[in-house]
Amino acid sequence: MSELTANHFLVLSAALFIIGMMGVLTRRNVLVIFMCVELMFNAVNVSFIGFAWEQNSLVGQTFALFIIAVAAAEAVVGLGIIMALSRRLDTVDIDKVRELRE
Amino acid sequence: MPVVELVRPEWGLIVPELILLGTIVVVLAGDLILSRRQHSVLTWVALAGLALSLLSNLTIDWDAGRSTFNGMFQADYFSLFINIVVGVAGILSVMISSSYVEGGEEPEGLPWPEYLALLLFSILGTMLVGAAGDLLMIFLGIEMGSLAVYALTGFARRRATSLEGALKYFLLGAFATAILIYGMAWTYGATGTTALDEIAARLRPVITGEGGIEASLLLALLLLAIGLGFKIAAVPFHMWTPDAYQGAPTPVSGYMSVVPKVAGFAAMARVLVQALGPLSDSWLTLIAILALATMVYGNVVAIAQRDVKRMLGYSSIGHTGYILVGLAAYSGMSADDRSVSSVLFYLFSYAFMNIGAFGVVTWLQSRGLGVTLDDFRGLATRSPLAAIAMTVFMLSLMGLPPLLGFYAKYYVILAAVQVGLIWLAVAVVVMSAVSAFFYLRVVAVMYFNEPVGDWKTQRTPLLGTGLALMAIGTLVFGLLSSPLLDLAQKWVQAFGVA
Numbered sequence: 001m002s003e004l005t006a007n008h009f010l011v012l013s014a015a016l017f018i019i020g021m022m023g024v025l026t027r028r029n030v031l032v033i034f035m036c037v038e039l040m041f042n043a044v045n046v047s048f049i050g051f052a053w054e055q056n057s058l059v060g061q062t063f064a065l066f067i068i069a070v071a072a073a074e075a076v077v078g079l080g081i082i083m084a085l086s087r088r089l090d091t092v093d094i095d096k097v098r099e100l101r102e
Numbered sequence: 103m104p105v106v107e108l109v110r111p112e113w114g115l116i117v118p119e120l121i122l123l124g125t126i127v128v129v130l131a132g133d134l135i136l137s138r139r140q141h142s143v144l145t146w147v148a149l150a151g152l153a154l155s156l157l158s159n160l161t162i163d164w165d166a167g168r169s170t171f172n173g174m175f176q177a178d179y180f181s182l183f184i185n186i187v188v189g190v191a192g193i194l195s196v197m198i199s200s201s202y203v204e205g206g207e208e209p210e211g212l213p214w215p216e217y218l219a220l221l222l223f224s225i226l227g228t229m230l231v232g233a234a235g236d237l238l239m240i241f242l243g244i245e246m247g248s249l250a251v252y253a254l255t256g257f258a259r260r261r262a263t264s265l266e267g268a269l270k271y272f273l274l275g276a277f278a279t280a281i282l283i284y285g286m287a288w289t290y291g292a293t294g295t296t297a298l299d300e301i302a303a304r305l306r307p308v309i310t311g312e313g314g315i316e317a318s319l320l321l322a323l324l325l326l327a328i329g330l331g332f333k334i335a336a337v338p339f340h341m342w343t344p345d346a347y348q349g350a351p352t353p354v355s356g357y358m359s360v361v362p363k364v365a366g367f368a369a370m371a372r373v374l375v376q377a378l379g380p381l382s383d384s385w386l387t388l389i390a391i392l393a394l395a396t397m398v399y400g401n402v403v404a405i406a407q408r409d410v411k412r413m414l415g416y417s418s419i420g421h422t423g424y425i426l427v428g429l430a431a432y433s434g435m436s437a438d439d440r441s442v443s444s445v446l447f448y449l450f451s452y453a454f455m456n457i458g459a460f461g462v463v464t465w466l467q468s469r470g471l472g473v474t475l476d477d478f479r480g481l482a483t484r485s486p487l488a489a490i491a492m493t494v495f496m497l498s499l500m501g502l503p504p505l506l507g508f509y510a511k512y513y514v515i516l517a518a519v520q521v522g523l524i525w526l527a528v529a530v531v532v533m534s535a536v537s538a539f540f541y542l543r544v545v546a547v548m549y550f551n552e553p554v555g556d557w558k559t560q561r562t563p564l565l566g567t568g569l570a571l572m573a574i575g576t577l578v579f580g581l582l583s584s585p586l587l588d589l590a591q592k593w594v595q596a597f598g599v600a
Contacts, residue, residue, distance in 0.1 A: 010291075017284060024277050033273055040280035047287035055294050060287075063238055063296065067283060070245045074279075077249050078272050081256045085265040094273075097266050100345045 009050025016043035030092045041071045112170040115177040118155045125151025126222045133215035141214045148218045156189035176235040178596035183446045184232025191360045191453040192225045197568030198461040199353035208258040224250035228365040237286045237296040247365045255350040267349020274342040282329025288322035298377040305380040334366035337396040347415030356460025359418045360453045376597045390430040397423025397533045431517035440517040443590035451510035458495040458572035470558040480553030489548045491573040496541040498576045501534045506580040
């Protein structure tokens with residue numbers, strides 16, 4: 001077994017981030033898109049903690065804690081909007097939500 | 103056990119923010135205590151709070167450029183200017199909102215105290231971005247501002263278009279935030295700190311040293327630029343803008359065309375100039391290209407719009423392009439570098455012109471008309487004053503002298519010419535000419551067409567006063583621009599203190 005290095009964190013983080021990003025760009029269900037955004041947030045947390053681990057400083061960990069808190073707040077607002085919209089239009093498919101156009 | 107000495111914060115430096123926070127608490131408490139009919143009192147509470155917060159800027163010694171909370175918060179001239187811009191924009195937004203929200207232009211009405219609280223939270227977040235001394239504060243400030251604006255965009259929750267605009271804004275905004283903080287993570291990884299001045303200090307030797315810039319730094323730079331590009335609606339990250347502007351309640355569209363943009367540009371100046379200034383060779387070209395693409399796209403697509411809110415949405419993309427030209431003119435922190443000061447001055451002028459333009463649309467809506475170009479027909483015969491105000495805003499957005507918008511563009515062009523970006527300066531002029539087409543069309547329709555639709559007489563004193571203030575401001579501040587510009591020019595002093 002090789003030793004744990006910062007690269008392990010970064011590769012994991014980059015993989016999660018890219019999976020999340022592809023999900024946002026390709027999925028059509030609003031809830032799944034939102035989950036993918038959350039995945040990206042958590043990928044960033046892994047990066048921060050990996051860097052903090054490498055540099056032996058707490059700044060990165062603190063930053064990750066703040067990101068977790070903000071992501072929770074973001075979920076409240078986002079799910080609120082999605083709830084209201086699905087009640088009104090009876091759909092969570094982003095392609096069916098298109099009344100606004102040129 | 104080592105004795106940990108706690109940092110003693112200097113509360114005096116954050117007085118404007120504290121006053122605003124106090125106002126929010128009062129507004130929320132008022133929501134609980136007062137009955138529905140008494141809610142209009144809160145308008146005056148909010149206006150007084152914003153005015154006090156603006157005035158309290160006088161109590162701070164900005165020359166010292168001090169920072170507190172362990173460097174997280176900087177009270178320097180840059181943050182002063184941001185405080186002024188968002189304070190003024192906040193007052194004007196409250197003035198144009200009250201009749202719309204309370205008067206029931208939306209199905210089943212909107213709760214005014216909640217609206218005010220969200221608006222003030224968003225302003226507070228933007229003030230925090232302006233005063234940020236750390237990447238963490240920039241992230242928190244931007245999120246505080248954006249989350250409130252997402253909610254405001256979808257505030258007319260009985261109307262599907264409002265929710266649709268909010269949904270698109272929210273999804274792309276959250277996506278952008280994820281990219282932005284990934285950039286912050288890589289900046290932290292490459293430099294080992296998140297404090298802005300410290301990042302700059304650690305980057306300087308890297309630049310002068312041999313071996314070039316690390317790829318991880320360039321990745322960080324790219325991610326930060328994309329994340330912030332979304333926030334300011336730069337092409338190609340603008341997809342949410344027209345939908346969010348069209349769907350949101352009209353005063354919110356006016357508000358969010360200004361304050362979140364201020365937050366985005368303040369973050370750009372803090373991150374790119376103050377922290378990543380030593381890397382400017384790597385980001386200047388990127389910003390210049392973004393500027394060109396943004397102003398061309400915004401202005402050209404705006405021509406085809408019939409819906410005035412959507413047209414103003416595209417026009418605001420165009421203005422983002424002009425403001426980016428100012429940023430692209432950065433050449434180093436010398437006393438005569440006009441890049442950031444032209445950006446700041448542009449943001450100030452933009453608050454007057456654009457909130458004003460959306461204010462006139464609000465004014466029409468409260469008189470029973472819609473938001474398309476046809477609804478502007480014959481406005482001059484129905485209400486000459488509103489037509490004059492709209493004409494002033496349109497001409498100012500177009501950049502006609504001696505209005506405020508002309509001076510804003512003039513200083514941006516000056517900054518660009520000073521560093522030899524002639525092609526960008528020419529592009530600004532050409533695109534202003536293109537924009538004349540859709541701005542003047544509104545003016546022409548108001549003066550040369552017969553009125554259509556039903557006009558219902560309505561008294562909206564606060565909205566009328568707000569429009570008058572903005573029209574006068576657009577006329578007067580252009581001529582009085584030099585003291586403002588001198589104040590903006592002090593950004594060099596603000597960012598130079600390491």
